[in-house]
Structures are given as C-alpha cells and as structure tokens.
Amino acid sequence: MNPQERKQQNLATIYQALLELMMHKPMTAISITELCHRARVSRSYFYRHYQNFDQIITAYQTQNMLSYLRRLPRVSQVELADLMTHYFKNTKLEAETYQLLIKNGQLDILLQTFQTVFYLLIKQDRISGHSSRLNEPYYLEYFSGAVINITVNWVKRGFVETPEYLGKMVTQFTLRQ
Numbered sequence: 001m002n003p004q005e006r007k008q009q010n011l012a013t014i015y016q017a018l019l020e021l022m023m024h025k026p027m028t029a030i031s032i033t034e035l036c037h038r039a040r041v042s043r044s045y046f047y048r049h050y051q052n053f054d055q056i057i058t059a060y061q062t063q064n065m066l067s068y069l070r071r072l073p074r075v076s077q078v079e080l081a082d083l084m085t086h087y088f089k090n091t092k093l094e095a096e097t098y099q100l101l102i103k104n105g106q107l108d109i110l111l112q113t114f115q116t117v118f119y120l121l122i123k124q125d126r127i128s129g130h131s132s133r134l135n136e137p138y139y140l141e142y143f144s145g146a147v148i149n150i151t152v153n154w155v156k157r158g159f160v161e162t163p164e165y166l167g168k169m170v171t172q173f174t175l176r177q
Helices: 003-022 032-039 043-049 053-070 080-093 095-103 107-123 139-156 163-175
Strands: none
Touching: 003 032, 003 043, 003 053, 003 095, 032 043, 053 080, 053 107, 080 095, 080 139, 080 163, 095 107, 095 139, 107 139, 139 163
C-alpha cells in the first residue's frame, strides 16, 4: 500500500471511530484518548495529523465530496439538476453520517466542503447552461447555504422526497429571476 492509500485508510479508520463514538454521546464529550483507543492509533499519531475533531471531519468530508465528483457523468459539462441529484443521492448514501454531523452541530463543515467542490465545478466550467450569477460575488455562499439548509431539513424529515425531486427543485429556485 502506497503512503497516500495508507493515509486515506487511516483517515477513514479514525473518522469511522469518531462516528461510532458520536452515536453514543455528543462529540464534545469524546476525549482524544477515547478516540485514539477506538481507532487503534496513538495519541502522537492524532496530534501529528490533527489538531481537533473538526479537522478529521473536514478531511473526510472533503475526500467524500471529491469522490462524489469522480462519480459524476463523464462529460465536460453537467446540468445543474443532475449535479444536485447526484449530491442528494450521495447525501442519502451517507444518511447516518449526515444525521450525526447535524446532531453535533457540524453544519459549517458540510457548508465548507460543499462550497469547495461547487467552486471547483464553477472554476472548471463543468456546469452546463448555468446562470451567469454563479460568478457574482457572494453567490457561491448564498447557493451553498441554501443547498445545505435544504439538505439538513431533508435529512431531519427522513428523506421524504427523492434526490431527483430535490435536484429539480434546487435548479428551479436557482433559475428563477
């Protein structure tokens, strides 16, 4: 296993251990020693790679969103409705994770990782037929906040609507003048 694969495996292990602990108590009540014991890593490993639990969550969620990008259709540009449908499908696959992150007040991390990936898509001009508003100041923040808010409420309501429905809804809201 090469060093990059080992690093990703270690991240997945420590992230999974953190989630398992969060199933039983709030993140604020989890100690670093407890996490290291659960993940079977040393405290020195933890401190060498992370300063806090937020960094673990951010690193893993960023990796998860990049994986989402790799699963997008292999075309130069993708319709916004398709992008959003894929995003909501990814969220549903990670339902338990999203529920734990929401419960533990980690919305900033969900917002940050969504913004990072959506910015990358804009920068690479991967969104077909998108509004010129995508490049306006603060639009990324506005759009990301709206999508994350919809996501949080969708998760809390138990995924009542389909990812396809939400993808279309977000697109309709975005394209309205």
